[in-house]
Amino acid sequence: MLWTTLIALAGAALTDSLTGATISGLPDPGPITRFSLPVVQAVRDVGALVTLGALLAIATCLPGVKDDERLRGPRARLLALSQLSALTWALTSLLLIALTYSDASGIRIGDPGFADGVLLFARSFDLGTYLVWGAGLATLIAIGATFVQRVGGTGWLLALSVAGLWTLALTGHAAGTANHEEAVNYQFIHLLGIGIWAGALAALAWVRRDLSAEHLATAVRRFSVLAAWSLAGVGISGVLGAALRIPRLSDLWTDYGVLVLLKVGALVLLGIAGWWHRRHLIGRLADGAPRAFARLVSAELVVLFAAAGLGVALNRSAPPAPVGAGSLSLAETELGRPFPPELTGSRWLTEWNIDVLFAPLTLLLVASYLLAVVRLRRRGDTWPWARTLAWVIGWLIFFWATSGAPAVYGRVLFSAHMVQHMTIAMAVPVFLVLGAPITLALRALPARRDGSRGIREWLLAIVHSRPAAVLTNPIVAAVIFVVGMMAFYYSPLFELSMRAHTGHVLMTFHFLLSGYVLVSCLIGTDPGIKRPSYPLRLLLMMVTFAFHAFFAIALMASDQILAEDWFAMFDRSWGESLADDQYRGASIGWAFGELPLAIIALSLLAGWVSSDRRERRRFDRNEDRTGDQELAAYNAFLQRIAEGTEGRGRSRESVVAETPGAEGSDTASEPR
Incomplete structure (x- = not known):
């Protein structure tokens, strides 16, 4: 933490952000705020990264004891480390609320009205609210670590830490750029990669003396795979994120650009260290050379946390002004891009705005699926090509819905939003479920035998967990799908998803997952879901889609304009009125379900026929083995x-x- 703090202060001094009143017209918040803010932020960031890394090391890297998932020995030490770092994360986040308010308002700490201003800032301003959420999530992790006793519990804490990193991305140096949403997405991927790399490495260094040479080599080998993926994520997101804030090559020689170049240099050094790590170190660890690990870890951690400190300094620095900088239009302020042109038939295919969060997710899941299929074929197993085709089609449709015309126009036209909703919630899940991804993963991924959990073990744990059993109950899944949709549109959540990037991301995941679970209950073959008999599945499908159609028809007959303030704010010069566009969107919602419903019905019918054939063959084989015993018993009954x-x-x-x-x-x- 001290090293990160020193680098943060040095970077802030380079950009003159430690001097008073650097922005004309704003009062000086005082030396306490100027010097404390980068220090507290550096400590907060290190606490968040170590929390994520320690929990990840427990969940995936450290070898365990077979049939015993209790947190003992090195795992218990890492859990204590994660609790301490999460508590540090929470406390520094609370301090940042006051310091950030002081810095933004120019009011010195302790001045009259300062406390009331901090409370107003935390309640009513996005930046303050994000800091509160970060402090709350970190507090939940610290409290949860007190009660967690098994590896499975660390999965929940790990999920909370990832959510906490999202709040860091919302308050980082990317948050104030013109392309706010893209910058936040890049920053989140960047922080996630640094957290996995630096945090997990620090965690292994923390418990290296408690591990045998064999276990240390195993843990480092697993960490190296994670570090390689992290290097790719950090590098790509860092370069693309910097390009948003440094539009000209000449800007690289500004104070801000120099900090960016230093971070790039740190990344290059880390890439070289990682290559050497994988090439030379792991074999020496297995032979019992722990000092080599300590030397390399020390060097990597110095560079990693120096990069974190440079990130803090970037947060305290103003990026170069963009080309042609001036006042932003309303659309550029609210949407992060110019207002789109009139939507015509051809523009449904030609208008694109790549979503830098969902597009990489799509690419990753498609590539992982194809690699799993290749792995099966190399060992002589088969996998139906139709399942592979369905999986690829599903994600291509998702890519169009999140980066194509539905995404470009979804926040300015209700009808386009409804196309996006129906595509993500109904069309995409059908193809993804037909791809049977969990079955493929369980067949392709290697199983661990040392009591630790890899991806395969975590998948099994999730699909057989109690929360999954509740959420995948067919009745519960249908209720979430229908009631969740109605509650979303007839509440402030719909407008919130238009205004807030976080709300939009959560909306997309909700549509996708709720649709996936429902369709999996109807026609899925993956394990983990107790599916009802085929007649009950047919009834469930008819009732659910009937309620869905009822919602669309009710919306068509309604005079209430949903999110009227948001859609009216742009004052479109083209297209239909708000009422007519909403009617069109409701009509789309009513009609769009026909094709997915037909695919589900055909798949359900095919599964029903196939099930009957399997049952008939099973009966015939059983009769052959028992000499027609069941038939004889039936005849005796008739007798x-x-x-x-x-x-x-x-x-x-x-x-x-x-x-x-x-x-x-x-x-x-x-x-x-």
């Missing part, structure tokens, strides 16, 4: 019925004649 009716004046032959499939008096003539 008893016939004998019981003879005493009441009815002949055995009449009972047999009334039995379906029977001819004459031969009760064994046809199987059931």
Whole structure:
């Protein structure tokens, strides 16, 4: 932390942000704020990175004891480290609320009205609210670490730490750029990569003396894979993010550009160290040379946390003014880009704005799926090509919905938003479920035998967990799909998803996951879901889509304009009125479900027929093994019925004649 703080202060001094009143017209917040702000932010960032890395090392890197997932020994030490770092993260986030308010307002700490101003800043301004959320998430991690006793619990804490990094991206140096959403996405990927790399490396260094040479080599080998992916993510996101804030090559020689170049140099050094690490170190560790690990770790950590300090300095520095800088239009302020042209038929295919969060996710999941298929084929196993095609089609449709015309126009036209919603919630999940990704992953991924968890083990743990059992219950899934949609549109959440980047991201994930779970309950084959019988699945499909159609029809008949303030704010000069556009969007919502419904119905019918055929073959094989025992038992049952009716004046032959499939008096003539 001290090293990161020193680098942050040095970088801030380079850009003159430690001097008073650097911005004309703003009062000086005082030396306490100027010097404390980069120090506290550096400590906060290190706390967040170490929290993420320690939890990740417990969850995936450290070898364990077979059939014993209790947190003992090195795992317990790392859990304590994560608790301490999370507590540091929480406290420094609270301090940053006051310091950031002082810096933004120019009011010195302790001046009259300062406390009331801080409370107003935390409640009513996005920057203050994000800091509060970060402090809250870090506090939950610190409290949760007190109660977690097994590896599975660290998964929840790890998810909270990733969410906490999102709040850091929202308050970092990318948050104030004109392309706010793209910059935040790049910053999040950047922070996630640094957190995995620096945090996990610091965690391994923390417990290296508690690990045997064999276990240390295993942990480092697993970490090296994560570090390689992190290097790619940090490098790509860093370069693209810097390009948003440094539009001209000449800007590289400004104070801000020099800090960026220093970060690039640190990344290059880390890449070289990582290559040497994988080439030379792991084999020496297995032979019992822990000092080599300590030397390399020390060097890497110095560079990594220096890069974190430079990030803090960048946050305290103003980037170069963009070319043609001037006042931004309303669309550029709210949307982060110019207002789109009139939507015509051809522009549904030609208008694009690549989403730098969902596009990499799409590429990663498609590439991972194809690599898994290749791995199966190399070992002689087969995988249906239709499943692969369905998976690729699903993600291509998702890419169009999040980066194509539905995304470009989805925040200015309700009808375009409804196209995006229907595509993500209904069309995409059908193809993804038909791809059976969990089944493929369980077949392709190697299993661990040392009591630790890799991707395969975490997948099994998730699909068989109690929360998953509740959420994947067919009734619960249908309720979440329908009620969640109604609650979203008839509440402030819809307008929030238009105005706030976080709301938009959460909306997209909700549509995708709720649709995926529902469709998986109907036609999926992946393990983990207790699917009802086919007649009940058919009934569930009809009821769910009937409610969906009812929502669309009710919206068509409604005079209430959803998110009216947002859509009216832009005062479009083209297209239909707000009421007519909403009617069109509701009509799209009503009609768009027909194609996914047809695919689901056909898949359901095919699965039903296939299930009956499997049951019939199973029955025939069982009869062959048992010598028609079940058929004989059934015939004996009919015989008893016939004998019981003879005493009441009815002949055995009449009972047999009334039995379906029977001819004459031969009760064994046809199987059931």
